[in-house]
Amino acid sequence: MAQHNPGPQYQQWGPGRPQQPVPQAPPKKSGAGKIIGFGCLGVVAFFVVIGVIGAALGAGGDENAGKPPASSAPKEPGGEEGKGEGEEKPREEPEEEPEEEAPAPIRITAETTDFRPTILTNGEEHTSVLVTVVNNSAEKVDVNPLYFDVTASDGSKYDAELAADERQIDTVELAKGEKVTGTVTVKGKIEPKTVTFTNGLFGDSVRADVG
Numbered sequence: 001m002a003q004h005n006p007g008p009q010y011q012q013w014g015p016g017r018p019q020q021p022v023p024q025a026p027p028k029k030s031g032a033g034k035i036i037g038f039g040c041l042g043v044v045a046f047f048v049v050i051g052v053i054g055a056a057l058g059a060g061g062d063e064n065a066g067k068p069p070a071s072s073a074p075k076e077p078g079g080e081e082g083k084g085e086g087e088e089k090p091r092e093e094p095e096e097e098p099e100e101e102a103p104a105p106i107r108i109t110a111e112t113t114d115f116r117p118t119i120l121t122n123g124e125e126h127t128s129v130l131v132t133v134v135n136n137s138a139e140k141v142d143v144n145p146l147y148f149d150v151t152a153s154d155g156s157k158y159d160a161e162l163a164a165d166e167r168q169i170d171t172v173e174l175a176k177g178e179k180v181t182g183t184v185t186v187k188g189k190i191e192p193k194t195v196t197f198t199n200g201l202f203g204d205s206v207r208a209d210v211g
Contacts, residue, residue: 104206105137110195111211113183116166125189128165129210132181133197135174142200144171148184150210151194158186 113130117123129150135141145168150158162168169182184195192210199206 103136106206107134108197108208110208118166120163126164126185127190128183128185129192131184134179141174147198149196150186150192152190153193161185161187
Protein backbone atom coordinates (compact mmCIF):
# COMPACT_ATOMS: atom_id res chain seq x y z
CA MET A 1 0.00 0.00 0.00
CA ALA A 2 1.47 3.37 -1.00
CA GLN A 3 2.26 5.82 1.76
CA HIS A 4 0.41 9.10 1.62
CA ASN A 5 2.46 12.30 2.00
CA PRO A 6 0.37 14.61 4.04
CA GLY A 7 2.27 17.65 2.58
CA PRO A 8 2.89 20.79 4.56
CA GLN A 9 1.09 21.07 7.79
CA TYR A 10 -0.61 24.28 8.76
CA GLN A 11 -1.14 25.68 12.24
CA GLN A 12 -4.48 26.96 13.16
CA TRP A 13 -4.29 30.54 14.57
CA GLY A 14 -7.95 30.92 15.27
CA PRO A 15 -11.13 31.50 13.39
CA GLY A 16 -10.89 33.68 10.37
CA ARG A 17 -7.03 33.64 10.34
CA PRO A 18 -5.06 32.17 7.55
CA GLN A 19 -3.23 29.01 8.31
CA GLN A 20 0.63 29.16 8.52
CA PRO A 21 2.77 26.24 7.57
CA VAL A 22 4.56 24.56 10.49
CA PRO A 23 8.37 24.45 9.86
CA GLN A 24 9.76 20.98 9.81
CA ALA A 25 13.25 20.00 11.19
CA PRO A 26 15.80 19.18 8.47
CA PRO A 27 16.58 15.52 8.14
CA LYS A 28 19.53 14.36 10.28
CA LYS A 29 22.68 13.12 8.54
CA SER A 30 23.71 9.65 9.32
CA GLY A 31 26.84 8.86 11.45
CA ALA A 32 28.49 7.06 8.52
CA GLY A 33 28.65 10.29 6.51
CA LYS A 34 30.48 12.09 9.33
CA ILE A 35 33.08 9.33 9.63
CA ILE A 36 33.73 9.40 5.88
CA GLY A 37 34.15 13.21 5.97
CA PHE A 38 36.63 13.14 8.79
CA GLY A 39 38.56 10.33 7.07
CA CYS A 40 38.98 12.36 3.90
CA LEU A 41 40.24 15.38 5.84
CA GLY A 42 42.86 13.17 7.62
CA VAL A 43 44.17 11.81 4.32
CA VAL A 44 44.46 15.31 2.87
CA ALA A 45 46.29 16.59 5.98
CA PHE A 46 48.69 13.61 5.84
CA PHE A 47 49.69 14.37 2.26
CA VAL A 48 50.11 18.08 3.10
CA VAL A 49 52.54 17.20 5.93
CA ILE A 50 54.48 14.83 3.64
CA GLY A 51 54.76 17.61 1.05
CA VAL A 52 56.10 20.10 3.64
CA ILE A 53 58.75 17.62 4.89
CA GLY A 54 59.81 16.80 1.33
CA ALA A 55 60.20 20.50 0.51
CA ALA A 56 62.36 21.05 3.61
CA LEU A 57 64.59 18.11 2.76
CA GLY A 58 64.92 19.30 -0.81
CA ALA A 59 66.02 22.77 0.36
CA GLY A 60 68.69 21.23 2.61
CA GLY A 61 69.96 19.10 -0.26
CA ASP A 62 70.29 22.18 -2.49
CA GLU A 63 72.46 23.92 0.11
CA ASN A 64 74.79 20.93 0.41
CA ALA A 65 74.94 20.51 -3.35
CA GLY A 66 76.82 23.83 -3.76
CA LYS A 67 79.53 22.93 -1.24
CA PRO A 68 82.69 21.08 -2.36
CA PRO A 69 82.97 17.53 -1.04
CA ALA A 70 85.05 17.28 2.12
CA SER A 71 88.29 15.38 1.81
CA SER A 72 88.23 12.00 3.45
CA ALA A 73 92.02 11.90 3.96
CA PRO A 74 93.10 12.46 7.59
CA LYS A 75 94.79 15.74 8.28
CA GLU A 76 98.07 16.03 10.10
CA PRO A 77 98.95 18.84 12.51
CA GLY A 78 99.50 22.03 10.56
CA GLY A 79 96.55 21.53 8.18
CA GLU A 80 98.28 19.19 5.72
CA GLU A 81 96.51 16.08 4.60
CA GLY A 82 98.02 12.78 5.59
CA LYS A 83 100.10 11.01 3.01
CA GLY A 84 98.90 7.56 4.01
CA GLU A 85 98.24 5.41 7.01
CA GLY A 86 101.45 3.38 6.87
CA GLU A 87 103.74 6.22 5.77
CA GLU A 88 105.91 8.06 8.28
CA LYS A 89 107.92 11.23 7.87
CA PRO A 90 111.68 10.71 7.90
CA ARG A 91 113.21 11.64 11.20
CA GLU A 92 115.81 14.35 11.18
CA GLU A 93 118.99 13.07 12.68
CA PRO A 94 120.69 15.55 15.00
CA GLU A 95 123.86 16.96 13.59
CA GLU A 96 126.90 15.56 15.29
CA GLU A 97 129.31 18.15 16.51
CA PRO A 98 132.85 17.56 15.36
CA GLU A 99 134.95 16.09 18.09
CA GLU A 100 137.70 18.29 19.37
CA GLU A 101 141.13 16.90 18.78
CA ALA A 102 142.93 15.94 21.93
CA PRO A 103 146.05 18.04 22.50
CA ALA A 104 149.39 16.37 21.92
CA PRO A 105 150.99 15.01 25.12
CA ILE A 106 153.98 17.29 24.60
CA ARG A 107 153.80 20.44 22.51
CA ILE A 108 156.71 22.71 21.58
CA THR A 109 156.93 25.99 19.69
CA ALA A 110 160.05 27.69 18.32
CA GLU A 111 160.91 31.11 16.93
CA THR A 112 164.05 32.97 15.96
CA THR A 113 165.67 35.28 18.45
CA ASP A 114 168.90 37.19 18.93
CA PHE A 115 171.95 35.60 20.48
CA ARG A 116 172.99 36.90 23.91
CA PRO A 117 176.43 35.42 24.67
CA THR A 118 177.80 34.51 28.04
CA ILE A 119 181.44 34.90 29.09
CA LEU A 120 182.06 31.28 28.06
CA THR A 121 181.64 31.82 24.30
CA ASN A 122 184.97 33.66 23.80
CA GLY A 123 183.53 35.74 20.92
CA GLU A 124 182.56 32.79 18.74
CA GLU A 125 179.42 32.97 16.52
CA HIS A 126 176.31 31.18 17.69
CA THR A 127 172.64 30.96 16.70
CA SER A 128 169.84 30.90 19.27
CA VAL A 129 166.20 29.74 18.97
CA LEU A 130 163.54 30.61 21.58
CA VAL A 131 161.68 27.39 22.53
CA THR A 132 158.58 26.72 24.71
CA VAL A 133 157.72 23.21 25.96
CA VAL A 134 154.19 22.40 27.27
CA ASN A 135 153.31 19.15 29.06
CA ASN A 136 149.70 18.03 28.30
CA SER A 137 150.17 14.44 29.47
CA ALA A 138 149.42 12.95 32.86
CA GLU A 139 153.06 11.91 33.24
CA LYS A 140 155.94 14.18 34.14
CA VAL A 141 158.26 15.42 31.38
CA ASP A 142 161.99 16.06 31.88
CA VAL A 143 163.42 19.08 30.02
CA ASN A 144 167.15 19.54 29.48
CA PRO A 145 169.12 21.65 26.91
CA LEU A 146 170.86 18.46 25.80
CA TYR A 147 167.47 16.98 24.71
CA PHE A 148 167.26 19.50 21.80
CA ASP A 149 168.83 19.70 18.36
CA VAL A 150 168.40 22.24 15.54
CA THR A 151 168.14 21.52 11.81
CA ALA A 152 169.24 24.24 9.38
CA SER A 153 167.48 25.13 6.12
CA ASP A 154 170.16 23.19 4.19
CA GLY A 155 169.38 20.01 6.17
CA SER A 156 172.39 20.19 8.48
CA LYS A 157 171.72 19.12 12.09
CA TYR A 158 173.34 20.77 15.12
CA ASP A 159 173.50 19.77 18.77
CA ALA A 160 172.81 22.33 21.47
CA GLU A 161 175.74 24.21 23.08
CA LEU A 162 175.59 24.50 26.87
CA ALA A 163 175.97 27.87 28.63
CA ALA A 164 176.38 29.76 25.34
CA ASP A 165 173.26 32.01 25.68
CA GLU A 166 172.36 33.70 28.97
CA ARG A 167 168.66 32.79 28.46
CA GLN A 168 169.29 29.07 28.05
CA ILE A 169 166.26 26.83 28.74
CA ASP A 170 166.27 25.38 32.27
CA THR A 171 166.69 21.79 33.29
CA VAL A 172 163.30 21.11 34.89
CA GLU A 173 160.62 18.48 35.42
CA LEU A 174 157.19 19.51 34.09
CA ALA A 175 153.98 18.23 35.66
CA LYS A 176 150.70 18.11 33.72
CA GLY A 177 149.78 21.57 32.41
CA GLU A 178 153.17 23.13 33.16
CA LYS A 179 155.48 24.75 30.58
CA VAL A 180 158.96 26.26 30.31
CA THR A 181 160.53 28.76 27.88
CA GLY A 182 164.18 29.39 27.07
CA THR A 183 166.77 29.44 24.29
CA VAL A 184 168.44 26.56 22.51
CA THR A 185 171.81 27.64 21.05
CA VAL A 186 174.05 26.00 18.47
CA LYS A 187 177.56 26.90 17.33
CA GLY A 188 177.90 28.81 14.08
CA LYS A 189 175.79 31.26 12.11
CA ILE A 190 172.96 29.25 10.50
CA GLU A 191 169.37 29.67 9.27
CA PRO A 192 167.35 27.45 11.66
CA LYS A 193 164.42 25.55 10.14
CA THR A 194 163.20 23.07 12.80
CA VAL A 195 163.84 22.23 16.45
CA THR A 196 163.46 18.67 17.78
CA PHE A 197 162.85 17.77 21.43
CA THR A 198 163.31 14.22 22.74
CA ASN A 199 161.52 13.28 25.96
CA GLY A 200 164.48 11.81 27.79
CA LEU A 201 167.46 10.33 26.07
CA PHE A 202 165.44 7.48 24.50
CA GLY A 203 161.87 8.82 24.57
CA ASP A 204 159.51 10.10 21.86
CA SER A 205 160.59 13.07 19.77
CA VAL A 206 158.53 16.18 19.06
CA ARG A 207 159.40 18.58 16.25
CA ALA A 208 158.42 22.20 15.64
CA ASP A 209 159.06 24.59 12.76
CA VAL A 210 160.98 27.73 13.59
CA GLY A 211 158.76 30.74 12.99
